[in-house]
Amino acid sequence: AQVMVPIVDTLTGFAMATVIVVGGSMVLSHSLDVGVMVAFLFYIQRFFDPIRSLTMQYSVMQRAMASGQRISEVLDVPVDVSDKDKAVKLSRDMDGSVEFRNVTFGYRQHLPVLKNVSFRVNPGETVALVGPTGSGKSSSMALVHRFYDVWSGQVLVGGHDVRDLTQDSLGEQVAMVLQEPFLFSGTVLENIRYHKTGASREEVVRAALAVGAHDFIENLPDGYDTELEQ
Ligand SMILES: Nc1ncnc2c1ncn2[C@@H]1O[C@H](COP(=O)(O)OP(=O)(O)O)[C@@H](O)[C@H]1O
Numbered sequence: 001a002q003v004m005v006p007i008v009d010t011l012t013g014f015a016m017a018t019v020i021v022v023g024g025s026m027v028l029s030h031s032l033d034v035g036v037m038v039a040f041l042f043y044i045q046r047f048f049d050p051i052r053s054l055t056m057q058y059s060v061m062q063r064a065m066a067s068g069q070r071i072s073e074v075l076d077v078p079v080d081v082s083d084k085d086k087a088v089k090l091s092r093d094m095d096g097s098v099e100f101r102n103v104t105f106g107y108r109q110h111l112p113v114l115k116n117v118s119f120r121v122n123p124g125e126t127v128a129l130v131g132p133t134g135s136g137k138s139s140s141m142a143l144v145h146r147f148y149d150v151w152s153g154q155v156l157v158g159g160h161d162v163r164d165l166t167q168d169s170l171g172e173q174v175a176m177v178l179q180e181p182f183l184f185s186g187t188v189l190e191n192i193r194y195h196k197t198g199a200s201r202e203e204v205v206r207a208a209l210a211v212g213a214h215d216f217i218e219n220l221p222d223g224y225d226t227e228l229e230q
């Protein structure tokens, strides 16, 4: 489709050249007024302009179709983590403990990332997992969120195996801050409350205060209403 625009441009050029050569000789032999020839040149432009924009729209459309295909590929990925029939809700007043019991997990068969890992984080404790890149820190966090199921062993949150919980209730209680921050176009306020669109301004400010971002945000040109752009 990218070759279409140059082709249309070339055709326009040829058409104009023809008019100039043929019309020019007719003007010279006094069988045509100069004004008529100039008018024809404009007609040619007016004729090719819509064709040119059509071909440009066509290439935009092709690009959109390619992107759309990519999106539906992602949407078509089979879901392999789903709620059990008897999944229970993780209650809001659970103790907040996290425990790994002999967890073995990996992404590809026979290539475990975590091998027989056990640890317990008690309520109120802060724990840092430290290790070289690729040692499985992010994978462990993905398991707490149950983005994947373990191969063997158990991951417990609040004393429940994450496979016994509904994914919705687990997602409400587990928060994950990613290594690479991602911001949406919109205001700072909207970015903070994108998971809970009904959150009031006060709730957003309270959340920002809790993570120590309030002062930083207040110092932005429009505070919480600063527009973020990519
Ligand atoms: N989505 C994935 N698919 C396949 N392999 C993965 C995926 N995510 C991570 N891995 C592999 O798992 C191992 C642990 O990765 P990761 O948990 O990201 O480690 P860390 O966060 O400690 O750097 C690495 O070898 C990595 O290549």
Ligand SMILES: [Mg+2]
Pocket: 137, 138, 139, 179
């Ligand atoms: Mg990581």
